[in-house]
Amino acid sequence: MIKKNILLFLLLMVYSIDNSPAQNDDVRLLQLSDSGRIVKLSPQVRIIERKHSIPTIKMETIRAFLNRPQLITEEEIEFAGSIIANLEESLFSTKGSQIYVKGLDDEQVGDKYTIIRLGQAYRSPLEDDDNEILAYEAIYIGKAILKVTAEPSLLEVTAAVNEIRLGDRLLPLNKQVFQEDIYPHSPKMLEDAYIIAVVGDTSMISQYQIVVINKGLDDGMERGHLLAVLKGKDQFEKISGEGIALPKRRAGTVLVFRVFDRVSYALVMSSYLQINLLDIVTVP
Numbered sequence: 001m002i003k004k005n006i007l008l009f010l011l012l013m014v015y016s017i018d019n020s021p022a023q024n025d026d027v028r029l030l031q032l033s034d035s036g037r038i039v040k041l042s043p044q045v046r047i048i049e050r051k052h053s054i055p056t057i058k059m060e061t062i063r064a065f066l067n068r069p070q071l072i073t074e075e076e077i078e079f080a081g082s083i084i085a086n087l088e089e090s091l092f093s094t095k096g097s098q099i100y101v102k103g104l105d106d107e108q109v110g111d112k113y114t115i116i117r118l119g120q121a122y123r124s125p126l127e128d129d130d131n132e133i134l135a136y137e138a139i140y141i142g143k144a145i146l147k148v149t150a151e152p153s154l155l156e157v158t159a160a161v162n163e164i165r166l167g168d169r170l171l172p173l174n175k176q177v178f179q180e181d182i183y184p185h186s187p188k189m190l191e192d193a194y195i196i197a198v199v200g201d202t203s204m205i206s207q208y209q210i211v212v213i214n215k216g217l218d219d220g221m222e223r224g225h226l227l228a229v230l231k232g233k234d235q236f237e238k239i240s241g242e243g244i245a246l247p248k249r250r251a252g253t254v255l256v257f258r259v260f261d262r263v264s265y266a267l268v269m270s271s272y273l274q275i276n277l278l279d280i281v282t283v284p
Contacts, residue, residue: 083164115142185222206268
């Protein structure tokens, strides 16, 4: 008979679905108390995806994307402020510059703004959408604070990562703080989803790069959705002259970490084959 004061220690090794140990897995030590309650002495969370273990999320890769505007819709562009001049009467502004901005609504002295520059257009890859623009990339340039309310308004640049140009846009500073905890889960279904852009000055997509998917809140996409990337498309067969569909091959895995109305940002967690624009993303 087991005495009441004896504690049972269980060593649990995390295994993948195919019963082979995942590389660099940590041992978790659980303690079973006399009350029957399991106490984790050294908890270590590890995400296991069907056949491949998912690497630890590098928060420094996506942190800036959580708290800054990274895209802007055509409607938001219409109502965003625009830099038209500065006190120095030069083409560029930097930290400490006084800038004139038109088009700010409901502004008050002391209001803070994010300065952005329009980047690439994110377009729908679907034929029925006729190359429709889903959103524009919003490149972070700096921050400014409102000094004088008028038309145009006068603001002071408080931060700048690049030279600020005439025509750059201003959006109210986002005061929402996004939680860094991400709980991976798979959607029940996902159709007509593709990688439509990669963030950064590169055409190569590899692990820990950020990609844009043509699905968002309107399509049921959620933060934490874990998706498989598939390669495979119709090709013209030279001998018979017929189009054939090549078998789809799994190329990697992406994790959705920020969702907008019509597009989402995802982090490439693993890549077994070269991932390219217009590769399919789907339920694992």
